[in-house]
Amino acid sequence: MAKNTYKQDQSSPASRSNEPRPPRATTPRPVAAEATAPRENRRASETKAAPKPPRQPLKLPSFNLGGMFGFVRDRRFQLFLGFFFLLGSLYLTIAFLSFLFTGHADQSVVAGLDRTTTKEAGQETGNWFGLLGAMIAQVFIYKGFGVAAFALIPIVFFLGYKIVFRRAEVSVSYVLALCLFLMGWLSILLGYVVLTMQAPDADPTLGHRLDFLSGGIGYEVALWLDSLIGWGTVLLLAFLLISFVVFFFNVTSLTLPRFGTDAEEDEETTENQGVANQARPAGNYGATTPVGVKEEEERDLGMTVRSLRPTPPAAVARPAAVYEPEEDNEPDAPIVTSGSIASPAFSVAPSAGTGALAGATVAAASSALPLTVAPAASAALNVASAAATVASGGATAPAKGPSFSIESAIDPEPVVAKPARVPTPLSLSDLVDNNAPLPVTSSQPSASSVPQPTLQITNKAAELDPAAGADMAVIAEEDEDADAMPAVNYDPTLDLSRYQYPTLELLNDYGQAKAQVTKEELEANKDRIVETLGHYGINIASIKATIGPTVTLYEIVPDAGVRISKIKSLEDDIALSLAALGIRIIAPIPGKGTIGIEVPNAKKEMVSIRSVFSTEKFAHTEMDLPIAFGRTITNEVFVVDLAKMPHLLMAGATGQGKSVGLNVILASLLYKRHPAQLKFVLVDPKKVELSIFNKIERHFLAKLPDTDEAIITDTKKVVNTLNSLCMEMDRRYDLLKDAGCRNLKEYNRKFIERRLNPKKGHRYLPFIVLVIDELADLMMTAGKEVETPIARLAQLARAIGIHLIVATQRPSVNVITGIIKANFPCRISFKVTSKIDSRTILDAGGADQLVGQGDMLISQGSDIIRVQCAFIDTPEVDRLCDFVGEQQGYPDAYMLPEVVGESGGGNGDLEDMDPSQRDSMFEEAARVIVTHQQGSTSLLQRRLKLGYNRAGRLIDQLEQAGVVGPFEGSKAREVLIPDEYSLEQLLNTLPK
Ligand SMILES: Nc1ncnc2c1ncn2[C@@H]1O[C@H](COP(=O)(O)OP(=O)(O)OP(=O)(O)O)[C@@H](O)[C@H]1O
Numbered sequence: 001m002a003k004n005t006y007k008q009d010q011s012s013p014a015s016r017s018n019e020p021r022p023p024r025a026t027t028p029r030p031v032a033a034e035a036t037a038p039r040e041n042r043r044a045s046e047t048k049a050a051p052k053p054p055r056q057p058l059k060l061p062s063f064n065l066g067g068m069f070g071f072v073r074d075r076r077f078q079l080f081l082g083f084f085f086l087l088g089s090l091y092l093t094i095a096f097l098s099f100l101f102t103g104h105a106d107q108s109v110v111a112g113l114d115r116t117t118t119k120e121a122g123q124e125t126g127n128w129f130g131l132l133g134a135m136i137a138q139v140f141i142y143k144g145f146g147v148a149a150f151a152l153i154p155i156v157f158f159l160g161y162k163i164v165f166r167r168a169e170v171s172v173s174y175v176l177a178l179c180l181f182l183m184g185w186l187s188i189l190l191g192y193v194v195l196t197m198q199a200p201d202a203d204p205t206l207g208h209r210l211d212f213l214s215g216g217i218g219y220e221v222a223l224w225l226d227s228l229i230g231w232g233t234v235l236l237l238a239f240l241l242i243s244f245v246v247f248f249f250n251v252t253s254l255t256l257p258r259f260g261t262d263a264e265e266d267e268e269t270t271e272n273q274g275v276a277n278q279a280r281p282a283g284n285y286g287a288t289t290p291v292g293v294k295e296e297e298e299r300d301l302g303m304t305v306r307s308l309r310p311t312p313p314a315a316v317a318r319p320a321a322v323y324e325p326e327e328d329n330e331p332d333a334p335i336v337t338s339g340s341i342a343s344p345a346f347s348v349a350p351s352a353g354t355g356a357l358a359g360a361t362v363a364a365a366s367s368a369l370p371l372t373v374a375p376a377a378s379a380a381l382n383v384a385s386a387a388a389t390v391a392s393g394g395a396t397a398p399a400k401g402p403s404f405s406i407e408s409a410i411d412p413e414p415v416v417a418k419p420a421r422v423p424t425p426l427s428l429s430d431l432v433d434n435n436a437p438l439p440v441t442s443s444q445p446s447a448s449s450v451p452q453p454t455l456q457i458t459n460k461a462a463e464l465d466p467a468a469g470a471d472m473a474v475i476a477e478e479d480e481d482a483d484a485m486p487a488v489n490y491d492p493t494l495d496l497s498r499y500q501y502p503t504l505e506l507l508n509d510y511g512q513a514k515a516q517v518t519k520e521e522l523e524a525n526k527d528r529i530v531e532t533l534g535h536y537g538i539n540i541a542s543i544k545a546t547i548g549p550t551v552t553l554y555e556i557v558p559d560a561g562v563r564i565s566k567i568k569s570l571e572d573d574i575a576l577s578l579a580a581l582g583i584r585i586i587a588p589i590p591g592k593g594t595i596g597i598e599v600p601n602a603k604k605e606m607v608s609i610r611s612v613f614s615t616e617k618f619a620h621t622e623m624d625l626p627i628a629f630g631r632t633i634t635n636e637v638f639v640v641d642l643a644k645m646p647h648l649l650m651a652g653a654t655g656q657g658k659s660v661g662l663n664v665i666l667a668s669l670l671y672k673r674h675p676a677q678l679k680f681v682l683v684d685p686k687k688v689e690l691s692i693f694n695k696i697e698r699h700f701l702a703k704l705p706d707t708d709e710a711i712i713t714d715t716k717k718v719v720n721t722l723n724s725l726c727m728e729m730d731r732r733y734d735l736l737k738d739a740g741c742r743n744l745k746e747y748n749r750k751f752i753e754r755r756l757n758p759k760k761g762h763r764y765l766p767f768i769v770l771v772i773d774e775l776a777d778l779m780m781t782a783g784k785e786v787e788t789p790i791a792r793l794a795q796l797a798r799a800i801g802i803h804l805i806v807a808t809q810r811p812s813v814n815v816i817t818g819i820i821k822a823n824f825p826c827r828i829s830f831k832v833t834s835k836i837d838s839r840t841i842l843d844a845g846g847a848d849q850l851v852g853q854g855d856m857l858i859s860q861g862s863d864i865i866r867v868q869c870a871f872i873d874t875p876e877v878d879r880l881c882d883f884v885g886e887q888q889g890y891p892d893a894y895m896l897p898e899v900v901g902e903s904g905g906g907n908g909d910l911e912d913m914d915p916s917q918r919d920s921m922f923e924e925a926a927r928v929i930v931t932h933q934q935g936s937t938s939l940l941q942r943r944l945k946l947g948y949n950r951a952g953r954l955i956d957q958l959e960q961a962g963v964v965g966p967f968e969g970s971k972a973r974e975v976l977i978p979d980e981y982s983l984e985q986l987l988n989t990l991p992k
Pocket residue numbers: 606607652653654655656657658659660661809853854855868869870871872
């Protein structure tokens with residue numbers, strides 16, 4: 001009854017007559033519009049202006065923006081905007097803080113603005129930021145969201161931070177979602193509290209004193225909800241909060257509270273839970289499964305999900321990665337995790353701020369107590385401070401209902417867990433191949449040795465940001481193991497989750513250059529073609545010109561009855577009469593039935609790499625290893641997939657654009673791939689061409705163990721590197737075979753879905769691109785030694801993601817031998833000096849007729865396409881490498897397998913075997929292989945419980961000793977020793 005009366009009173013302005021402000025019922029709607037409009041504007045401008053986080057492969061934020069919005073790409077404008085937001089957040093903080101002390105007094109000044117001058121009003125204002133500060137605070141706090149409006153500050157701050165520094169430890173969308181929810185929810189909750197304070201039986205002045213807490217919007221919404229569902233409002237708010245927490249923090253498991261008095265029983269349960277928890281996320285494969293991931297997600301936020309079970313007094317540090325036998329797995333076991341992050345509570349670090357805010361909201365829900373907000377005392381993130389206070393208060397209250405709480409973790413103690421039946425810690429070497437590119441977060445030394453809350457946050461952000469893992473998107477497949485699989489896919493990019501893809505700003509902007517072919521030039525060329533052909537009695541039915549960047553293509557339809565070979569034979573005569581070099585006659589143009597005559601333009605257009613990279617075709621390509629070479633004769637961007645090629649042979653006389661071409665290839669791949677997905681092996685006998693890429697050693701380069709320089713310039717090392725790549729190829733084939741996959745893509749997909757066990761040597765396999773800048777030099781010094789492994793790699797490496805790019809100045813037959821040529825179906829030729837060279841490289845003439853400076857022909861099977869290679873200058877490559885190299889990288893380059901012996905093994909030469917280099921398990925391995933009559937690496941791994949690297953080395957040594965035969969692709973190696981007796985005899989002959 002009283003409640004009804006109260007409600008009626010509520011709607012009457014008279015009931016709140018002693019308030020200085022106008023009746024609430026009429027104000028909020030316009031106010032809401034006022035309050036939200038600026039924020040929407042800001043959000044709109046964020047979408048326009050803020051550079052998108054370049055975690056997505058080649059995020060090119062403004063490709064589609066027309067000239068009208070071109071200024072948003074201007075870095076100066078971005079900095080202007082970024083600093084505007086940063087200072088704006090400071091401004092809001094001070095203005096809002098000031099409102100808490102002077103707000104009531106300022107209300108009448110702001111309300112009476114129409115009756116006084118700005119100057120007078122300003123003098124009366126108490127806000128530290130004057131009249132404007134008072135007005136802004138009034139809009140956001142008094143009329144808007146109450147103290148919850150403080151949640152706007154982190155949003156503005158992060159926007160500015162991200163724009164200015166082009167990075168953010170948490171994604172803006174993440175902060176936006178958290179803060180907006182918090183603002184709305186808290187405002188309504190406080191509105192409801194204020195409403196309750198205004199009940200007739202309550203202190204009549206209390207509601208008025210507290211009304212700034214909720215703001216107009218919060219109050220009105222609470223009032224509406226109260227009218228609609230009465231006390232149900234509290235339930236609704238609790239439900240909203242729980243739903244938000246469940247989805248936002250990805251809460252998947254809860255534990256019911258048990259407040260047993262029997263200490264022993266409690267301890268035992270806890271123990272079991274501890275074990276279960278450690279086993280839970282391990283799924284089938286132990287420590288590389290989401291144990292780390294899940295915990296990190298939770299710690300990311302500066303908070304911990306944990307049960308309300310009393311914590312036992314003793315606590316020990318929990319191993320970073322633990323493995324529990326599969327039979328102990330209890331997928332539904334509750335989470336009992338406790339952790340904290342050393343992080344200052346009130347620093348502007350996002351982890352502390354957001355974590356504290358989150359902590360507050362959840363604690364409030366679990367206690368369902370009215371909130372008290374501590375007077376905001378400190379600077380920037382004072383709301384976080386207040387919220388943290390609330391959180392700790394709330395957390396101590398006995399919770400009813402689902403017994404989980406999320407508490408703010410601002411305590412600098414290390415992560416602890418209960419000392420349950422401590423599972424055997426699994427050493428990292430057991431888990432992962434030494435060679436693997438840091439496959440799990442826990443294996444990353446930097447991550448495990450130093451607590452890095454900000455890094456962890458980024459991991460979380462990366463997970464939330466669908467763009468971050470775009471390339472890793474995996475199609476779930478039906479699998480018999482599916483039920484046992486943990487839900488979280490492995491993310492190979494997680495180790496360098498803060499890695500930012502290069503931006504277009506690093507490249508020179510030459511504007512939209514257009515081919516400068518005048519109408520007169522076109523007409524004159526046409527006339528001369530018609531005239532020249534006329535001299536030889538060839539009449540033309542029609543002629544059409546297509547202007548390209550370097551050449552113009554004249555397409556001719558000759559009169560009926562004219563033989564094509566006749567036109568082709570006139571190539572030189574036509575060239576002479578057109579007085580231009582580089583005439584190429586395509587007779588007929590494949591698929592068109594016309595004859596093409598390519599005539600170089602008097603003025604060439606330079607195709608800038610930026611103009612090529614900024615095209616839709618490259619930016620949104622789905623290719624695995626996209627290379628944007630340049631533009632075709634019809635001005636189309638020419639993008640090819642190296643993964644499909646699958647190797648590339650490049651030739652060109654000196655100074656015709658080969659090095660630029662190589663740089664274009666490398667830059668294309670650097671723009672589109674994450675360091676976890678791609679590794680380069682760079683061979684540069686000329687020593688200077690590729691040295692610029694040294695800077696990206698820890699990100700993108702692979703090298704042999706125990707070598708200083710990742711870029712190989714020494715011929716001897718080249719041979720070792722090629723042999724090592726062959727070993728890597730063999731191992732990859734073994735892995736694929738073991739996994740039952742036909743190619744790298746299938747294999748990696750399976751690995752990402754956690755359907756392959758890292759304990760059995762499986763690892764994420766990055767693409768490896770081998771670039772040899774000058775083959776002629778190598779062939780001269782090492783001949784067969786390089787030819788054989790190159791041919792072998794070219795023949796077999798396609799399926800396992802090793803691709804070759806081999807360049808040479810001299811496309812003569814003793815450099816590009818038959819065996820090499822046969823295995824490189826895709827070939828590129830820049831201008832060469834003779835027709836013979838052109839035939840050697842392309843199996844066709846034409847390359848000698850090119851005009852140089854990046855003018856090239858690409859032969860893919862039977863098709864030959866003329867392309868103007870894009871131009872990338874050395875300073876641009878330098879900037880690109882700096883951009884990548886200055887980011888956090890792996891501790892070292894990607895290690896290729898060690899080559900045992902210089903011969904590379906395989907000939908059974910027992911004398912060559914150095915006993916000191918022989919593995920201590922050599923004899924045991926030989927017995928396993930002979931007993932099973934199966935020459936496979938995975939057999940050794942299983943039987944001898946070895947890591948993949950060691951088992952691979954053993955197989956190589958066994959091959960050298962003549963126990964097993966050479967690698968045979970997807971088949972197991974042949975075992976050359978028929979029985980154990982013969983083996984013992986062989987072992988006795990080996991030098992001890
Ligand atoms: N795609 C291109 N567009 C415009 N100019 C180019 C292009 N490629 C090369 N050039 C010009 O040609 C010059 C030589 O190119 P580059 O250094 O790539 O030749 P190269 O074939 O590698 O020579 P070498 O084999 O002697 O190293 C460049 O400095 C540049 O001025």
